[in-house]
Amino acid sequence: MLADSYPNPKREAPDIKTIYQPIQKDLDEVEKRLRSVGKVAPAHLSEILSHSLKGGGKHIRPALVLLSGKFNDYNLDHLLPMATAIEVFHTATLVHDDAIDNSTVRRWRPTINKVWGQDKAVLLGDYLFAKSAELIFVTQNLRVIEMFSQTLMTISSGEINQSFSAFKLEQTYEDYLQRISGKTASLFSMATESGAVLSHAPEKQVKALKEYGYNLGIAFQIVDDILDFTATEDEMGKPIGSDLAQGTFTLPAMLFLERYPRNNPVRKLFQNKGNRQENIRLAVESIRNSPIVPDCYAKASGYCAQACKNLKQLPDNPALQPLTELANYVVYRKR
């Protein structure tokens, strides 16, 4: 079963609760462990930790760890700390991103930097990275432990690259892919690869699951970048057009500029001409009602189709269906 090659705008996203059903009990345990990360910390830290970790996220990355472990030795002694670690890792990157971008709202709640200041956000992110490394260490698996430093290096150097290219128009589709590969796909593929490795999957399966995670991550980020134009603030839990406001040149903005090069509000915004808010509003309005949106979705669907192809290299297993459904979820989700 492949993800649709072209998204049907009337189609509803598969229900995430239904997809998670085979691992729900274990995901609940991950949730419990995430709460306890906040509880066991020193007093001052406890409150900000808990705030950062109970964001009501979709927990896709821990779900990927667990589902990827289902094909072989589903050993929860290793998979649960790893699944918890990957969500803590992800949270650390969000906390630092918000601090850097001066974002005030995330997942419908005020950000750490908004409530406690940028200094606390930087230090909390550091603590969360360390906590993630501690949780991964529980597995005592050197191959998985190594993924921590490799992935954090990939993500942070990708973000530095993004930061240097902010408000620059000379960026290609390849630059864009490289950026989202670093900032998003690397953590998705760490989730699936670590789940496979910790369950002692044969190398061929490790490779297939790692590539599935990578392709899913690219699709996820393309859709994220689309939703930053098409969703509502209510759906996203943060302001719309925030990528443009940060000078991040995402796929929809790229196609928009390519197709309508004259008097384009994205160019004006990036060149600091005219009214900033008005340029953002105009760009969002123009893009959300244009064929650019389905064209971007087609790109995302292509990566999801590729992800589903990767799954074909795996043996028949009850985890195949939720992993395939996740690929559809990633494309059809509204937030």
Place this chain on the structure above:
Amino acid sequence: MLADSYPNPKREAPDIKTIYQPIQKDLDEVEKRLRSVGKVAPAHLSEILSHSLKGGGKHIRPALVLLSGKFNDYNLDHLLPMATAIEVFHTATLVHDDAIDNSTVRRWRPTINKVWGQDKAVLLGDYLFAKSAELIFVTQNLRVIEMFSQTLMTISSGEINQSFSAFKLEQTYEDYLQRISGKTASLFSMATESGAVLSHAPEKQVKALKEYGYNLGIAFQIVDDILDFTATEDEMGKPIGSDLAQGTFTLPAMLFLERYPRNNPVRKLFQNKGNRQENIRLAVESIRNSPIVPDCYAKASGYCAQACKNLKQLPDNPALQPLTELANYVVYRKR
């Protein structure tokens, strides 16, 4: 040979180059590896990495790793990556500290946040933490790998604690010790403990070297806090009185307030009364010429004496002398 129990103000600090002599060749290799960390990175990253790593620091922490490895199996395949890792780790904390404090100068050079902005500084710090973890991973020693996450958790939660207690006067000497133990002594003891563990030292020696590192770290930080009042900007490579400016209540300021409770400029500063710069200037002037300075030095000397006592539990070895001299260096250094 114990460190003097009371510092003689006319005494010169031992020459650090002489102390390092038995390990100078290996420290040069660490320096070379630090430079190569900057060179092998992606283009954008390379410049800021190199800026952060060639700070002209004293490299005390890598020296501690190497000297602690001298008592047993001095295996450079493990000790060199570890020594490099600990300096990279230390640099990461400095880069984040400067970003948080909006510091503009460090080691006589503009900070990362000053030149490239706070966003780059946060991301560069993340990259450096990851690079440090990668270097530690080279040792393949699980016990040492675990120290990365434990120490980073200790340091960042200590800094969060410090940040929450900024500009608060209700702090005891014990609070102060706990803070500097978290933010400085933990990394010193990681340096000595890891050197011992990687050279396969017997447990008794590991413990003695770990405690030596801890006591040396406490002494180092007390002296750092004294120098923030008594040194010149030229000697320190950063502005004097910067702790007070950040609201960090260090030992000299504590003793000053305790002994001169009336109309005290530290209280006024922390309670945001009167002219801020004038309060800082007055506090610095009052403290630097008072008996508070030798009293603080006596505390630092006490910890150095304790560090030298820890060394007594080690077998006779050429590394004993440089480790003892380092304790004197830490107290008598002028910067």
